[in-house]
Amino acid sequence: METKPMRYIPNAEQDVREMLETIGVDSIDRLFDSLPKDVKLDRFLDVPGPWSEIEIRRSLTTMGFRNVRVDDKPSFLGGGVYMHHQPACIDQMLLRGEWLTAYTPYQPEVSQGTLQSIFEYQTHQSLLTGLDVANASLYDGSTAFVEGVLLAQRVAAKKNKVLVAKSIHPMYRETLRTYVQNLGLEIVEIGMAADGRVDLAAMKAACDERTFGIAIQSPNFFGVLEDYDAVREIADAAKAAKIAVVAEASSFGIVSPPGAHGFDIAVGEGQAWGIPMSFGGPYVGFMVVRDELKRHMPGRLVGETIDVDGKKAYVLTLATREQHIRRAKATSNICTNQALIALAANMYLSLLGRAGLREVASQCLQKAAYLKSKLAATGKVEFPFSGPVYNEFTIRTKRPARELLAALAGEGILGGVALDTWYPDRPNDYIAAVTEMNSAADIDRYAAAIAKAL
């Protein structure tokens, strides 16, 4: 079987001939002599291609058109993934080959760009969460949550029980169960009180001397902001670590962060920092901890140092925590992370900065309040939870949520996410999210469509 030159593979027949001569074999096939004959394929793989760019565009564009895009219509979908604006310059910068086509900065002398950017990203994370030390990134919010729980367990010696609010994102909790299924952890889920916040009485009752950590999400999956101080008091009584999950990271602009309330570990999803929704990824998981926990952290950390000439420089550090050194005893198995998305987040946070992060959060908060008031004015909806919200909240009507949302979709409105998938006892409840992308006109249209559908 002879193969032909291709656009991504420069060496053509003359190069190949010269190289084979240098190597001292007469054909490329001879280089594969170490493979057993009976496992070698005597055919090409049966897959489509090779295709030109024209054919690829035709095929994938057609596939893309079979999706309903959400950016050109009123969308109130949230549930852990939010449509925020990404300033145009960010994607342009990400496409620079120096960012896109570099690898993990193992060789700091030729990777200062990536290293300094991670150092800046770590700084943003610390400022936003009010905690001391951030790592270079984790896969996403769900796995960051898992790593946060595992970190809390590592430092707690023999304790093995973790209290997890049932209002933490359902997929995050599923991921936790998958990861720890063989690690002997006991996960106790704590339900919601009438205000939609975690049930503090149940939490207090479940928190004992075996409890190494308490995890809550704020805003939680129903959109309600938790009372960090009340949770801290319960955890402190049992010397349990306090873990905060944040799945809507734009909230840091206006909501007091976990670090300001004595929490030990903040983990979550950075998608809200203008990262495209892209059907679920790639996003960026973040983790920020109190200083005393830094040597137990998973993943990469970048630190400042100097070179032999005394010049300031950045380098991967505290690597003895990591798998390539510690192997089976590493704090995590993570190697490849989400560096390019962390870079996008660094650019986003830098562009918006002190005032812009405040403004985007303020717009989300105000517009959500506006939607809530417009819906209330229809007289046809209830809000099952009374607790304070940021940009997402739970709605109940007399119609099953799936049916109502389908009716709204018929009007060209993506009205929200039904909750019965994860909470079967809530067939008529759904959550709706509002961001700076939703205009007053969108919101008015939504309220009118609700009034009509009910």
Added chain:
Amino acid sequence: MSEKTNTETAAAPKSTSFHNTAEELIFERSRTGRKGYQFPELDVKEEMLESLLPGSLLREDIEGETEVSEVDVIRHFTRLSKLNMSIDSGLYPLGSCTMKHNPRINEAMARREGFAYSHPLQPEHQVQGSLELIWQLEQTMMEIFGMPRVTLQPVAGAHGELTGILMVRKALAKQGNARKVILIPDSAHGTNPASAAFAGYTTKELKSNSHGTLDLDLLEREVTEDVAALMLTVPNTLGVFEGQIVKIADILHRKGAFLYCDGANLNAFVGVARPGDMGIDVIHSNLHKTFSTPHGGGGPGAGPVGVAKSLVPFLPAPTIERRDDGTFYQDFNRPDSIGRVRAWNGNFGVLVRALTYMRSMGGEGMRRMAEIAVLNANYIRARLKNAYHLPYSDPSLHEVVFDDKNQLVNDVHTLDIAKRLMDFGFHPPTIYFPLIVPGALMIEPTESEPKEELDAFCDAMLAIAREAAETPELVKSAPHTTPVRRLDEARAARQPILKWTPKA
């Protein structure tokens, strides 16, 4: 560049083009009142904040955050980018990392509006395109692996390893005994033992034989009723194919254990042979290595896992399925599934890029890719083997591992050789790995490199070998031309400074 370094590096045939002025941190560029964004005026009635949020949860300010314009940001990140080496600028021969060309049509396709603006919680009928893409990619990977199913949920190689070992454990547990031990050769990647530990296993290291491959007698002895699986990298981290692979699988299977394949080195044999045909039960592949999705400074990646029939019931849920009418759906009804290993459907944008690449290559192109990758590595091996010591002389495939034995006589170490390569404009190879080779220099050129780039790299390596003999101090004090020189890494770990702190 200073006068001094200019004379010192007169021997270097290729100059680097770094932006050599230190770039201050974005936080240090901040000036009161600057802004880099604009939002529409708030078009709804503004409520008092105090009426929306309780006082204890209201944030007044994010002290220390930036105040910069878009111009500041673009200049900053452009200048920072120039401090990086990248594949776009030249050979980046990190062994085991498969730093190949990242085609830009991949990027264009991932940015198609239908994909980029697709929300993972849209109803199924609104995301048929995304589901079809995942389904098509799975079909393609099934043929590449020679296996009946593939999950695309894992987002990195290590994530795939954990997924694979969790499936092994669940399958064994279902038979009544989850077993205790995972066997791992001493040449393996560090993620292997770490992943096995997170799946609840202890690990046992198998010493490689004098060829750097697995000792089958040792394996026979070590595969007891306690062993759940062997995690084997194929070809191994020396680039050497385990010629006895079929026998290895047989030894494990006879004892009811599984053969896990770390597919980090799949680029060596894609389209030449298929893991499923060798008796491998479970394999992960790194789409950011073999299938050209960009490494992005350390991610994002994707780590799909292929499984043999015996492991199919345990795949992460949901799977993506096609109905008879050609529509696609997510199947959550998988009672034996290990569960979800991540929210949503994996790094979908990475999957779009990988499928684009697979279509660009087709079956013929994938084979060409393995062939030329192996040719390029063997060419480097042939050109350098008289100057650098080859600790294992067995035939190697897509990468070649030298060590510093010849240079040590002049007290020149692998680290010095790596740093000196930077002065010649090349990113160093992977160094000090695999651990079974002291002073390893692990070189993987990939199929992306034209002969002249390989020649320039070999010329540089040969020049460094000469320098090591004639002017060893020049090598030992390298690099000389990079934006910063050798760093005080001990200081970074001893007194960690992990963020910028606002001046009081």
